[in-house]
Amino acid sequence: MIGDSLRHAVRTTLAIGSLLAGISTAQVHVITVLADKDSRYKIAGERKPEITVKAGEPVLLRITARRGKTWNRDGSIHGFSLLRAKDRSKVPGWDLLLRPGEQEITLTAPDEPGEYVVVCTVICSEEHEGMNMRFVVTP
Ligand SMILES: [Cu+2]
DSSP states (O other): HHHHHHHHHHHHHHHHHHHHHHHHHOOOOEEEEOTTTTTOOOOTTOOOEEEEEETTTTEEEEEOOOOOOOOOTOOOOOEEEEEEETOOOEEEEEEEESEEEEEEEEOOOSOOEEEEEEEEOOOSSSTTTEEEEEEEOOO
């Protein structure tokens, strides 16, 4: 009797869990980026990497980072920091430090549509200043 109700409770919990998982994976915008050893962001299939998101949408950033010539004492090898293009101000929650290998970060797209830029914040080589990419938020 107790066993039955426990099994029922477990089944119900699993059902709700897979339902929620289905909803979240359907809505989240997965973006795959390579922060490469030559101090460049790369996106598969794009000659010039660029990210476009919808204002306020959930984003799963899947980044693989490869070590350049230099890195931070704390082990960060590249940064991924989002700035508003008009005044270069940082977007809260989007100031990331990357470790070697693949990492996944859950984020929320900025609420304000417009032009942004992603910049590296780790001095990763003499090419570091050129490590940036366009980021567009659509309404
Ligand atoms: Cu870098």
